Each structure stands twice: as structure tokens, then as C-alpha cells.
Amino acid sequence: MRRATGLEDGALHIHVGMAIWVAGVAIAGDVGALWPLAVAALAELLNEALDRWREGSWRMADTTMDVVNSLLWPLLLFGLARAGVI
Incomplete structure (x- = not known):
């Protein structure tokens, strides 16, 4: 996929x-909505x-980093919205 986007796997x-x-949040109209995160x-x-x-086969180190990269910021922003910070 790097050739198509120019991005490294983690950045992608x-x-x-x-x-x-963000698309889910835009549809839901609520940063704290659970379904966009799901x-x-x-x-x-x-x-x-x-x-x-x-x-x-599973490549656990790669899989773990992919999950962290994909969900870290959505989880953080969702948590802040649920806590009333944003």
C-alpha cells in the first residue's frame, strides 16, 4: 500500500x-458516541x-502495533469526550 499512498504502514x-x-462522529454528531469507535x-x-x-500466521508484534496505531487517537478522543473534557 505504500506505493499507492506514499505512507509507511504505521502512518497509514x-x-x-x-x-x-471521524466519519462516524460526523454522522453521529457526538464525539462521545460509542458506535463510531466500534x-x-x-x-x-x-x-x-x-x-x-x-x-x-499471526505476526503479533505487527498486529499489536497496527491495532495501537489504528485506535489510539480515536480511543483517546472518545475517552476525553466521555470525561467531559472536550
Whole structure:
């Protein structure tokens, strides 16, 4: 995917995870809505399942970093919204 976007894998996960979450938040109209976070998490889990199928085995270090990169900022912003900070 790097050739198509020019982004490293980690950066691509950050951008796509945020894009999915932000789109959901825009539809929901609420940063603290749970379902946009759930959709971003589901998309990431599906991506990791496809990676596992393509690779033939789990690569836990890669999978862990992909999940962290995809969900860190959406989780942080969701948590801050639920805490009333934003």
C-alpha cells in the first residue's frame, strides 16, 4: 500500500483509523458516541484477520502495533469526550 499512498504502514493505520472514526462522529454528531469507535475497531480487526489470512500466521508484534496505531487517537478522543473534557 505504500506505493499507492506514499505512507509507511504505521502512518497509514493512523490515518485510516482516524478517518473511519471521524466519519462516524460526523454522522453521529457526538464525539462521545460509542458506535463510531466500534466501527473503527471492527474495521481494524477485519484488516488484521485479512493480514493473518494473507500471511498464513499471526505476526503479533505487527498486529499489536497496527491495532495501537489504528485506535489510539480515536480511543483517546472518545475517552476525553466521555470525561467531559472536550
